[in-house]
């Protein structure tokens with residue numbers, strides 16, 4: 453493909469590199485784009501990236517591994533789309549994804565991205581771990597295989613394999629059991645949802661995963677899906693309908709809110725903690741779900757919920773989107789977005805930073821360690837906070 457064949461050829465030149473996309477609306481001395489915050493180079497901002505993409509497609513510059521890393525360091529967090537004042541703002545992340553697709557087509561992708569995609573193709577997860585180990589996290593929990601229950605609990609790759617995120621997957625399952633929710637999991641039969649695959653520009657693999665998952669869900673008679681990860685939630689809710697896969701999809705915080713409202717979870721034990729909430733990009737900016745996680749936290753007695761300076765639409769990404777939780781293009785520095793975010797959380801005086809995404813959870817917890825703040829700040833998934841409040845009642 454050359455620029456003339458690029459889907460966004462008529463609009464990409466409109467980016468005037470004004471830079472609004474990389475700063476918050478009040479021009480605080482901070483950066484909204486996590487990649488720009490990490491590298492402080494114009495080429496890593498949204499506008500800089502668009503200009504590089506245009507030059508590459510127009511043959512003005514050659515492909516290099518470095519160019520590909522710049523393009524792939526975009527975490528698909530959509531913060532730029534919130535800030536860009538031009539009418540094409542809704543498309544700017546897709547413009548970057550389309551450039552990634554072209555790199556995939558040409559076979560010119562960074563080696564770590566190649567590995568990520570090959571692992572998914574071979575084993576159905578980016579880590580390359582055996583499919584036969586996907587359901588191991590359920591051992592000893594009483595969580596059952598899906599066989600026509602009301603909800604399919606879809607866990608996703610991070611919740612199924614990451615050591616820390618597996619604890620969250622388990623905790624949420626146990627909370628749902630406690631509330632008497634009728635649900636089951638796919639265990640070893642679960643496959644990657646494809647959200648990151650799509651954001652990395654591998655459209656054919658994404659379509660394959662989506663179609664296989666949809667067929668599996670239909671064969672099992674699945675009607676309602678509750679997702680642990682906002683990444684899975686985003687793909688199944690927004691992209692699967694394009695492949696004839698329409699299900700009633702919930703993020704788990706939406707289900708917890710309803711269970712609490714309906715009196716099916718006794719959280720009256722509460723929690724004595726000052727808590728700040730980090731908005732996951734694929735729940736917030738991608739799906740406009742800002743209120744529900746906060747409603748769950750507000751419902752828990754004695755939690756004092758305080759906001760970070762940047763929250764909701766303006767929240768800084770932890771840097772884990774677009775496959776970066778695996779490739780770590782944005783890691784290795786005190787300017788890594790997760791570390792910046794942890795310092796912002798700390799500035800609120802909170803002792804707990806809550807989130808609702810296994811990717812954010814692991815990124816932020818690693819950042820707490822890198823900042824040597826383990827004694828000062830804990831990272832907790834909302835399901836874990838709810839579980840703690842339920843247990844406090846017991847004690």
Ligand code: SF4
Pocket residue numbers: 466467468469470471472473474498499500502532535536537538544
């Ligand atoms: S993407 Fe939008 S806000 Fe960013 S530099 Fe280009 S025109 Fe300006």
Ligand code: SF4
Pocket residue numbers: 484485486487488497498501525526527528529530531532533545769
């Ligand atoms: S989506 Fe996020 S990481 Fe990508 S250019 Fe926009 S602000 Fe930067």
